[in-house]
Amino acid sequence: MIKIIGIIGAGTMGSGIAAASSLNGFNTILYDISPDTVKNAITEIKKGWTKLEGKGKIDSAKRLSAEANLKNTPQLTGLSNCDLVIEAAIEDIKLKKELYSKLDEITKPETILATNTSSFSITTISTAVKNNPGRVAGMHFFNPANIMKLVEVIKGEFTSDDTINSIIDTCKKMGKVPVICKDTPAFIVNRVARAFYGESLKILSEESMEPAIIDNLMKEEGGFAMGPFELMDLIGIDVNLSVTKSVYEAFFYDPKYKPSPLQQKMVESGLLGRKTRQGFYKY
Numbered sequence: 327m328i329k330i331i332g333i334i335g336a337g338t339m340g341s342g343i344a345a346a347s348s349l350n351g352f353n354t355i356l357y358d359i360s361p362d363t364v365k366n367a368i369t370e371i372k373k374g375w376t377k378l379e380g381k382g383k384i385d386s387a388k389r390l391s392a393e394a395n396l397k398n399t400p401q402l403t404g405l406s407n408c409d410l411v412i413e414a415a416i417e418d419i420k421l422k423k424e425l426y427s428k429l430d431e432i433t434k435p436e437t438i439l440a441t442n443t444s445s446f447s448i449t450t451i452s453t454a455v456k457n458n459p460g461r462v463a464g465m466h467f468f469n470p471a472n473i474m475k476l477v478e479v480i481k482g483e484f485t486s487d488d489t490i491n492s493i494i495d496t497c498k499k500m501g502k503v504p505v506i507c508k509d510t511p512a513f514i515v516n517r518v519a520r521a522f523y524g525e526s527l528k529i530l531s532e533e534s535m536e537p538a539i540i541d542n543l544m545k546e547e548g549g550f551a552m553g554p555f556e557l558m559d560l561i562g563i564d565v566n567l568s569v570t571k572s573v574y575e576a577f578f579y580d581p582k583y584k585p586s587p588l589q590q591k592m593v594e595s596g597l598l599g600r601k602t603r604q605g606f607y608k609y
């Protein structure tokens with residue numbers, strides 16, 4: 327039974343997952359390599375709950391219990407007693423494997439280790455875990471993670487059925503809709519979405535069109551909730567580029583997944599979207 331959830335990474339995704347987890351009754355411990363990021367994330371999460379209370383969506387008892395459920399730790403070892411650790415650190419395979427190797431040392435062999443990776447192979451990540459690799463799975467939330475219902479639950483080559491069942495149960499308790507996926511590059515949604523971003527970036531470069539024209543067309547005529555450029559700004563241009571690069575490599579450099587030089591240039595210039603207050607749009 328999952329009671330204590332550790333979350334690694336307090337950025338866009340980790341903070342949303344921590345909010346969903348603590349609001350839904352799990353003792354939640356948030357860790358990030360940057361202590362300031364954790365501090366800011368907790369402040370923002372609490373502000374969000376105060377707003378929800380102001381709108382009558384939660385009562386003060388629920389807000390207070392969520393606040394009591396949410397803690398932080400300055401060290402990775404602070405996650406050693408967790409029943410489930412959800413890793414939402416940056417999309418870098420070397421870093422993720424190093425983290426899993428450390429988690430292997432500090433957690434109980436039955437602690438479930440779930441990664442929020444958007445594109446990497448769960449099987450590859452699980453090879454960093456020597457004690458019971460069957461406990462490693464994918465738990466891919468969508469942005470914003472405190473609101474979006476879908477969670478892709480990814481079964482790697484070695485993932486046990488018990489691990490998948492525990493993750494599904496936890497997702498449901500968090501009010502999410504879990505869907506089991508195979509361990510293929512970018513799973514389902516992100517793979518389909520590659521074309522949405524890739525083709526939009528090509529149109530932008532080839533036809534020198536304003537992002538807002540394409541975004542508005544897709545929303546007003548296409549019925550999409552967000553246009554591709556707004557969505558890339560929300561995701562983070564750096565995160566989106568890392569995912570595209572990893573999918574391109576995983577499909578043996580199939581040109582249809584080729585990353586865009588425009589995105590590369592934006593990352594080099596620090597124009598990462600909402601989180602840096604400038605991407606395709608200014609915020």
Ligand SMILES: NC(=O)c1ccc[n+]([C@@H]2O[C@H](COP(=O)([O-])OP(=O)(O)OC[C@H]3O[C@@H](n4cnc5c(N)ncnc54)[C@H](O)[C@@H]3O)[C@@H](O)[C@H]2O)c1
Pocket residue numbers: 334335336337338339340357358359360363413414415416417418421425442443444445466467468469560561562565569
């Ligand atoms: N942004 C999205 O829309 C989205 C959606 C689904 C999944 N994801 C995936 O979630 C993960 C996190 O993405 P994000 O958008 O939250 O990124 P982010 O850049 O907003 O946050 C990543 C956080 O990880 C921290 N970090 C880096 N190295 C660390 C380490 N060694 N130990 C602990 N913390 C460390 C950073 O300080 C940062 O706060 C990635 O794997 C990404 O692919 C992102």
